[in-house]
Amino acid sequence: xxxxxxxxxxxxxxxQVPAPIGNFLPWxxxxxxxxxxxxxxRDEFGAIKVGKVGKDCSVDNAYDDxxxxxxxxxxxxxxxxxxxxxxxxxxxxxxxxxAVSTFTEHPKVINGCSDLFIEVLGKKGCHARSAVGMDSLxxxxxxxxxxxxxxxxxx
Numbered sequence: 001x002x003x004x005x006x007x008x009x010x011x012x013x014x015x016q017v018p019a020p021i022g023n024f025l026p027w028x029x030x031x032x033x034x035x036x037x038x039x040x041x042r043d044e045f046g047a048i049k050v051g052k053v054g055k056d057c058s059v060d061n062a063y064d065d066x067x068x069x070x071x072x073x074x075x076x077x078x079x080x081x082x083x084x085x086x087x088x089x090x091x092x093x094x095x096x097x098x099a100v101s102t103f104t105e106h107p108k109v110i111n112g113c114s115d116l117f118i119e120v121l122g123k124k125g126c127h128a129r130s131a132v133g134m135d136s137l138x139x140x141x142x143x144x145x146x147x148x149x150x151x152x153x154x155x
Contacts, residue, residue: 003122015042026039034149036148062097073147089126090150092128096134097142097143101133113145
């Protein structure tokens, strides 16, 4: 099933792509690679979801936040390419978790995004990944994720 069909089948709606806060682009295409700027989770009203995992936020809630970021990244890909069907492969994710210093389950959190990509994109959603902890993230967001996507040349 093509990714755009899969979204409909799963009943998933992509959110609006948030405007960058600052002097940078939400995405940049170089050849057949699409580089996506880091994004943090936003609720259905566009407010940034905040908290420190291991203190204010559980692993399950942070997983949901990472999944939400995954939907935002898919929306950015669609904005850049016109369709998710042009994705050839998710090359790499870099996931950052705003966590207390004793927290060690960063991969479980970023799995929220990884699981979504495989659910929607199938084998093309499998990727290399880093999942790291941070003492803080912009605006206190729980997670931030950036991505590199290989895209087809055809329109």
